[in-house]
Amino acid sequence: MQTSSPAEATAAPQLRERPEIPDRFKWNLSHIFPDWEAWQRTYEVLDKKITEYAALEGTLANGAGKLLAALLLADEIGRLEYLVWYFATLKYDEDQRNNEINAKRQQVQILVAKGGQATAWFNPELLRIPLGTVRQWMSENADLAVYRFAIEELYRQQEHVLDAKGEHLLSLASRFSTSPNDAYAALSTADVKHPTIRLSTGADVTVTYGQYRAILATNRNQNDRAAAFKALHGLFAGNINTFASLYNGVLQRDWFHAQARGYSSTLQAALHGNNIPEAVVTNLLETTKAGTGPLRRYHRLRKKVLGLDTYHVYDTTIPLVEFDRKYSYDDTLGWLPESFAVLGPEYARYLREAVSGGWIDVYESPGKRSGAYSAPVYSVHPYMLLNHNDTLDAAFTVAHEMGHSMHTVLSHAHQPFVYAGYTIFVAEVPSTLAEALFLQFMLSRATDERERSGLLQHAIDGIVSTFYTQVMFADYELQAHRLVEEGKPVTAEALGDIYFGLLKAYHGDAYDYDDLARATWARIPHFYSTPYYVYQYATCFASSAQLMKQITQGPAADRQEAIDRYLSLLKSGGSDHPMAQLKQAGVDLGKPETVRAVVDQLDALVTQLEKEIS
Numbered sequence: 001m002q003t004s005s006p007a008e009a010t011a012a013p014q015l016r017e018r019p020e021i022p023d024r025f026k027w028n029l030s031h032i033f034p035d036w037e038a039w040q041r042t043y044e045v046l047d048k049k050i051t052e053y054a055a056l057e058g059t060l061a062n063g064a065g066k067l068l069a070a071l072l073l074a075d076e077i078g079r080l081e082y083l084v085w086y087f088a089t090l091k092y093d094e095d096q097r098n099n100e101i102n103a104k105r106q107q108v109q110i111l112v113a114k115g116g117q118a119t120a121w122f123n124p125e126l127l128r129i130p131l132g133t134v135r136q137w138m139s140e141n142a143d144l145a146v147y148r149f150a151i152e153e154l155y156r157q158q159e160h161v162l163d164a165k166g167e168h169l170l171s172l173a174s175r176f177s178t179s180p181n182d183a184y185a186a187l188s189t190a191d192v193k194h195p196t197i198r199l200s201t202g203a204d205v206t207v208t209y210g211q212y213r214a215i216l217a218t219n220r221n222q223n224d225r226a227a228a229f230k231a232l233h234g235l236f237a238g239n240i241n242t243f244a245s246l247y248n249g250v251l252q253r254d255w256f257h258a259q260a261r262g263y264s265s266t267l268q269a270a271l272h273g274n275n276i277p278e279a280v281v282t283n284l285l286e287t288t289k290a291g292t293g294p295l296r297r298y299h300r301l302r303k304k305v306l307g308l309d310t311y312h313v314y315d316t317t318i319p320l321v322e323f324d325r326k327y328s329y330d331d332t333l334g335w336l337p338e339s340f341a342v343l344g345p346e347y348a349r350y351l352r353e354a355v356s357g358g359w360i361d362v363y364e365s366p367g368k369r370s371g372a373y374s375a376p377v378y379s380v381h382p383y384m385l386l387n388h389n390d391t392l393d394a395a396f397t398v399a400h401e402m403g404h405s406m407h408t409v410l411s412h413a414h415q416p417f418v419y420a421g422y423t424i425f426v427a428e429v430p431s432t433l434a435e436a437l438f439l440q441f442m443l444s445r446a447t448d449e450r451e452r453s454g455l456l457q458h459a460i461d462g463i464v465s466t467f468y469t470q471v472m473f474a475d476y477e478l479q480a481h482r483l484v485e486e487g488k489p490v491t492a493e494a495l496g497d498i499y500f501g502l503l504k505a506y507h508g509d510a511y512d513y514d515d516l517a518r519a520t521w522a523r524i525p526h527f528y529s530t531p532y533y534v535y536q537y538a539t540c541f542a543s544s545a546q547l548m549k550q551i552t553q554g555p556a557a558d559r560q561e562a563i564d565r566y567l568s569l570l571k572s573g574g575s576d577h578p579m580a581q582l583k584q585a586g587v588d589l590g591k592p593e594t595v596r597a598v599v600d601q602l603d604a605l606v607t608q609l610e611k612e613i614s
């Protein structure tokens with residue numbers, strides 16, 4: 001199978017067996033436990049503490065001291081869970097073929113589930129005590145007052161909890177609420193018959209989604225890309241009424257739950273958990289739709305540089321410049337301190353610690369988990385899993401995961417256990433900001449224009465895929481849910497109209513439109529699995545663009561203030577609602593200018609790219 005020209009193929013470092021990889025490229029899990037025996041001993045302590053916790057049931061009403069005792073023991077259990085869970089999980093990710101370790105991992109899952117059952121009495125028992133009483137206790141007991149936000153959150157969440165009978169009814173309904181997504185997965189994965197196409201080279205390719213992406217990203221023949229697009233999306237168009245009916249199931253379920261819990265809309269229900277005002281989402285959608293100018297300019301530039309007569313959805317990911325420079329892991333690490341220098345001495349100190357050894361698992365080896373992540377192991381340090389292959393993407397992944405890890409370190413260092421974790425709503429702010437700082441540094445050191453163009457395109461494609469596309473998806477979800485809320489029919493026609501309308505609203509005359517694009521919404525897994533989720537990538541991106549602006553532009557004193565506010569955000573963990581945390585950092589997601597910061601960022605990058613390429 002031939003899908004890419006040799007010039008574009010990247011030679012990854014040779015795959016080695018794990019023992020052959022030098023220790024300095026591997027994480028050191030002995031920072032958690034020296035061996036499995038120590039793990040086992042802690043596992044048993046955890047088990048005992050869970051049993052102790054269950055015995056506290058019925059004591060909370062006896063006063064502040066009892067409530068505090070339960071909270072402290074819950075923290076202790078949580079701390080131990082981090083250790084036993086991550087030791088087993090990270091070991092397993094080193095080689096997922098290891099059944100023995102997988103069994104230990106499942107053993108922890110069973111214990112954590114037991115912990116969940118043993119602590120389930122706490123919330124209902126606390127909520128039977130009037131909030132006024134608990135507030136009185138907190139004002140008299142400083143140790144208890146630490147938990148104020150967490151406790152008041154429980155009472156706030158309670159507003160939409162039903163009585164026992166209602167909750168029971170909802171729990172019965174939850175058994176079939178995953179059916180639309182299960183059926184979507186079966187129809188699009190398990191039961192699908194992937195078509196085969198013949199490329200211009202004469203090679204036959206089976207068009208799975210992975211192959212489709214590879215063809216779009218590497219095949220310089222437009223007819224081949226068009227054929228792949230038609231083959232893949234033809235599958236969805238051919239079953240479009242079935243997909244529409246499955247998606248209708250998702251919409252009806254969401255509206256059922258929202259109404260049952262007393263929300264006025266599905267959006268309100270989705271945002272209540274993090275206490276996000278609906279205006280954040282409407283502002284995001286409106287300001288982005290009004291800011292598609294630079295997006296269209298980018299696509300027009302692509303059309304011109306690629307020398308295409310017509311420009312389609314399937315022409316949007318092929319690279320503009322042939323660029324295959326290698327970025328070794330050691331070089332990448334060496335660039336981080338300078339990239340992040342603006343963030344000050346405390347950040348620099350933790351960064352030195354992070355790169356000094358034992359935190360990062362660098363290279364691929366047989367059986368190792370794919371992708372990249374940062375795992376927050378409380379009371380030890382974060383661990384980062386990479387599969388570094390010397391590409392530009394891999395270099396940015398190091399910066400991204402380091403952004404997560406530094407967030408974790410600062411949050412753990414400055415917060416009590418109960419607030420050490422942070423929400424997804426802020427999680428991608430430090431990682432994308434780290435990428436932006438890294439880009440700025442890399443652009444400043446790049447001497448040849450090919451590299452600069454490669455860097456710019458990488459950054460632009462990041463904004464297009466994590467911001468514009470996600471906002472468009474969120475817009476689609478909102479409009480689709482509104483059909484149901486307004487009692488309108490949900491048909492393949494209606495859903496196709498919404499999606500096609502959005503494609504046109506975003507891309508205007510920069511695209512040539514194929515009728516088949518009307519059906520492309522049907523493939524997006526997030527729509528079925530996690531409604532109203534993807535907009536959070538976009539709000540994180542907007543927040544980090546706004547912060548980047550404040551940190552790097554304007555008078556020195558203002559910049560320093562912005563940096564201090566940003567570091568306070570990282571140190572604040574999960575100690576407040578995310579909107580309030582971001583506001584403290586100088587980001588108001590309810591205001592158009594925050595979202596416009598991304599539009600401005602894209603505008604500047606496209607202008608730079610236009611210059612480099614001309």
Ligand SMILES: [Zn+2]
Nearest residue numbers: 400404428431
């Ligand atoms: Zn991330």
